[in-house]
Amino acid sequence: MSVISVAGVEVDTRHWIGGRRVASESTFDDVSPIDGSLLGQVSRGGRAEADAAVAAAREAFPLWSRMTADERGVILFRLADLIEEHIEPLSILETTDNGSLLRSHRRGVMPRVAMNIRFFADYAINRLNHPVFETRGHDNHVSWDPSGVAVIITPWNAPLMLATWRIGPALASGDTVVLKPPEWAPLTASYFADLTAQAGLPAGVFNVVQGFGVEAGAPLTENAGVSRICFTGSVPTAKVIARAAAENLIPCSFELGGKSPTVILDDADLDLAVDLAVEQYDNAGQVCLAGTRLLVQEGVADAFIARFRERAAQIRQGDPRDEETQIGPNIHLAHIERVQGFVDRARQDGATIAYGGTVNTELGAHYFQPTLVVDALAGSEI
Numbered sequence: 001m002s003v004i005s006v007a008g009v010e011v012d013t014r015h016w017i018g019g020r021r022v023a024s025e026s027t028f029d030d031v032s033p034i035d036g037s038l039l040g041q042v043s044r045g046g047r048a049e050a051d052a053a054v055a056a057a058r059e060a061f062p063l064w065s066r067m068t069a070d071e072r073g074v075i076l077f078r079l080a081d082l083i084e085e086h087i088e089p090l091s092i093l094e095t096t097d098n099g100s101l102l103r104s105h106r107r108g109v110m111p112r113v114a115m116n117i118r119f120f121a122d123y124a125i126n127r128l129n130h131p132v133f134e135t136r137g138h139d140n141h142v143s144w145d146p147s148g149v150a151v152i153i154t155p156w157n158a159p160l161m162l163a164t165w166r167i168g169p170a171l172a173s174g175d176t177v178v179l180k181p182p183e184w185a186p187l188t189a190s191y192f193a194d195l196t197a198q199a200g201l202p203a204g205v206f207n208v209v210q211g212f213g214v215e216a217g218a219p220l221t222e223n224a225g226v227s228r229i230c231f232t233g234s235v236p237t238a239k240v241i242a243r244a245a246a247e248n249l250i251p252c253s254f255e256l257g258g259k260s261p262t263v264i265l266d267d268a269d270l271d272l273a274v275d276l277a278v279e280q281y282d283n284a285g286q287v288c289l290a291g292t293r294l295l296v297q298e299g300v301a302d303a304f305i306a307r308f309r310e311r312a313a314q315i316r317q318g319d320p321r322d323e324e325t326q327i328g329p330n331i332h333l334a335h336i337e338r339v340q341g342f343v344d345r346a347r348q349d350g351a352t353i354a355y356g357g358t359v360n361t362e363l364g365a366h367y368f369q370p371t372l373v374v375d376a377l378a379g380s381e382i
Helices: 047-066 069-085 087-098 102-126 159-172 187-199 213-222 235-246 270-285 298-312 333-348
Strands: 003-006 009-012 015-017 020-022 027-031 038-043 133-135 138-140 149-153 176-180 206-208 228-233 252-256 261-264 293-296 352-355 372-374
Touching: 003 038, 003 087, 009 087, 009 187, 015 047, 015 187, 047 149, 047 176, 047 206, 047 213, 069 087, 069 102, 069 159, 069 187, 087 102, 087 159, 087 187, 102 159, 149 159, 149 213, 159 176, 159 187, 159 228, 176 213, 187 206, 213 235, 228 235, 235 252, 261 270, 270 298, 293 298, 298 352, 298 372, 333 352
Parallel strands: 149 176, 149 228, 176 206, 228 252, 261 293
Antiparallel strands: 003 009, 015 020, 015 206, 027 038, 133 138, 352 372
8 A cells, every 4th residue: 555544644655756656666664663553564765766866856956946035935935834734644643653742743843844944945035145245346246056956864753853954945045855764754754745745846846765774875875966965863874974975075964963961060959950851851862962971970969869760750651642641662673672782781881770771561662761870981882
């Protein structure tokens, strides 16, 4: 089946290339982390689909790039309106697909998707200009020209919102786009593609190629017809992309993972510090800017840990569709295995698991307990 129903929301599982749906010979399973259920089989793209999408985007580029910012803005403002009209189905799809909180999608994430498109369309119309200025008797004119095809590769923790941070400026400035969504959460990208068509985006201006990084992502980053690459994800993958892009001198922008510290000193408001520290479990800890390292001054460390345990015990972990749930599941069993590996190796290296440390078996295999590791040695993996 090329169209599946997810909690009553219908979404096409084929690629979107050149303004039409394109199927692949093979598919991959899309599984919900909420309960491990199979949502459907998604077209599994490779070099052929990647090359076709870049070709479609290149073919659409002359028309789209020649349009004025105001002309593009009419379509993009219509797209933003459509996103706002479809916040509920988009929220349901993404929560079911990646396990993040439904209330967060309804109230913040999906409205931000619409805002991303509207903001950059407005910016291109009203801000992307420079007054003529004179130097030594010469008039100087500054212009911004579209570059060509932008390849955008996004992660699974907030796939559509993070994608539109890049899609918005690319389309508003006159570039065409090929999006490679995450294979662990591809559905909202496909639904978004239908909205772009409804908004009147010309065929080929926006394309979606689904699949795995090595099979679909690599051919996109290696394609000499690409003018820009945007990637959000891990440092090792960014290095691979940078090497591929260097062969064709393609400029890249990377947003990569970090290990952000939260510093708590003796004179800190401990209640506030504990509240902020526990907030790092937001989205089951799957946030690139989470303050996952807690650097606590020795004089307040014991008191902080005690209060942290008490506060963490109050977290409601469960079904992300429940309004009362505060954190849901992790994205994938492979990710659970990776997280458990970090915890187990930390324990083997002499660290203490002060809270949590394993899967919450009452909820299911995708739900890892909020975990606090203390007394880890400086320079250790954790």
